[in-house]
Amino acid sequence: MLHASCNCGGVSFRILEPLTEPSVCHCTQCRKQSGHVFASANVPKTAIRFLNAETLRWFQASDKVRRGFCQRCGCWLFWEPLQKDWTSVALGAIDGDTGLKLDRHIFVAEKGDYYDITDSLPQNAH
Structure with a gap:
């Protein structure tokens, strides 16, 4: 089980799986x-x-997804597709080690021009 929170503690949660x-x-x-x-x-x-x-708010980013954040400190915590049964949790919100290793880069077709991706992970255009 992992624990996660925003900077101010207005949003805190456990990840059970x-x-x-x-x-x-x-x-x-x-x-x-x-x-x-x-x-x-x-x-x-x-x-x-x-x-x-207490301070969790959702921003409807498109007709398909919403983004969860703390309205007090501004920490972005979740990306959630509306028609799916899963959510993406910000790895930076997790308190302590995650035990994970990154698997891939996504939406690299929209990548900023000010940086390069220099690791050997797979890169998905979308």
Whole structure:
């Protein structure tokens, strides 16, 4: 079980099942919201138990996905497809070690021009 939280503690939660598919997203929305790229891993929605969700808010990013963040400190915590039974959890929100290794880069077709991807992980255009 992993514990995770935002900077101010307004959102804290436990992850009750193993996270899967850790990736780095280079899409325009992730870069704008995070300031660079977004590292996350997937888990079934039912495997997240909130200890505190007082300041959790959701932004409807498109007709297919929403993004969860803390309205007090601004930490971005989740990316969630509306029609699926899983959510992506920000790896940076996890308190302590994750035990994960990144699996791939996604949406590299939208990557910023100010950096290069220099590791040997697979790169998906979308």
